[in-house]
Amino acid sequence: NAGVMQNPRHLVRRRGQEARLRCSPMKGHSHVYWYRQLPEEGLKFMVYLQKENIIDESGMPKERFSAEFPKEGPSILRIQQVVRGDSAAYFCASSLSGEVDTQYFGPGTRLTVL
Amino acid sequence: AQSVTQLGSHVSVSEGALVLLRCNYSSSVPPYLFWYVQYPNQGLQLLLKYTSAATLVKGINGFEAEFKKSETSFHLTKPSAHMSDAAEYFCAVRVAGGSYIPTFGRGTSLIVHP
Numbered sequence: 006n007a008g009v010m011q012n013p014r015h016l017v018r019r020r021g022q023e024a025r026l027r028c029s030p031m032k033g034h035s036h037v038y039w040y041r042q043l044p045e046e047g048l049k050f051m052v053y054l055q056k057e058n059i060i061d062e063s064g065m066p067k068e069r070f071s072a073e074f075p076k077e078g079p080s081i082l083r084i085q086q087v088v089r090g091d092s093a094a095y096f097c098a099s100s101l102s103g104e105v106d107t108q109y110f111g112p113g114t115r116l117t118v119l
Numbered sequence: 120a121q122s123v124t125q126l127g128s129h130v131s132v133s134e135g136a137l138v139l140l141r142c143n144y145s146s147s148v149p150p151y152l153f154w155y156v157q158y159p160n161q162g163l164q165l166l167l168k169y170t171s172a173a174t175l176v177k178g179i180n181g182f183e184a185e186f187k188k189s190e191t192s193f194h195l196t197k198p199s200a201h202m203s204d205a206a207e208y209f210c211a212v213r214v215a216g217g218s219y220i221p222t223f224g225r226g227t228s229l230i231v232h233p
Contacts, residue, residue: 009162047209047223048163061220096162105219106151106170110162
């Protein structure tokens with residue numbers, strides 16, 4: 006029973022490029038959450054999605070960031086025109102419907118912007 | 120608004136000694152409280168959670184935490200530290216009946232000496 010999978014694990018981009026981070030939830034989970042972790046800080050919520058729906062994007066920066074969770078395939082967090090301040094670890098978590106307090110986290114994608 | 124404060128960014132103990140990681144919360148309504156552990160280069164793993172049932176909550180790996188409303192605390196303890204307990208620990212809170220998204224503390228790094 007595979008856990009939450011994220012790829013790539015490490016991603017290096019130059020300023021101005023696009024970063025695409027993928028998250029495959031645990032089998033049977035229909036809810037996905039994205040968090041960002043800056044060095045020596047806790048996780049900050051970014052966005053909460055169900056299949057084909059954005060439920061809560063209150064933590065997403067207004068520009069350059071977008072997320073989707075299509076009917077088929079993984080959830081994608083997309084960062085356009087990356088800047089150095091986007092360098093962080095991005096974690097995805099998933100849960101069963103109605104069990105938001107039991108989130109299972111993936112290993113994260115560490116984004117480095119040169 | 121909800122928040123958590125983790126006292127001490129680093130805690131150092133000897134193997135076999137008591138582990139005590141402190142967490143104080145701020146919430147205007149009854150909270151749900153969580154402790155997560157993060158091993159190097161991995162995602163967060165839920166250790167235990169308090170959701171208004173018993174105030175003493177037992178989790179995995181021998182950890183437990185006690186909800187003390189009068190002290191607004193939810194400290195994490197383990198009677199005897201193992202080398203394998205060395206990791207980053209995060210306390211999180213969410214408001215019961217409110218936002219389903221937890222707010223995380225900045226984390227406490229547990230160092231275990233032989």
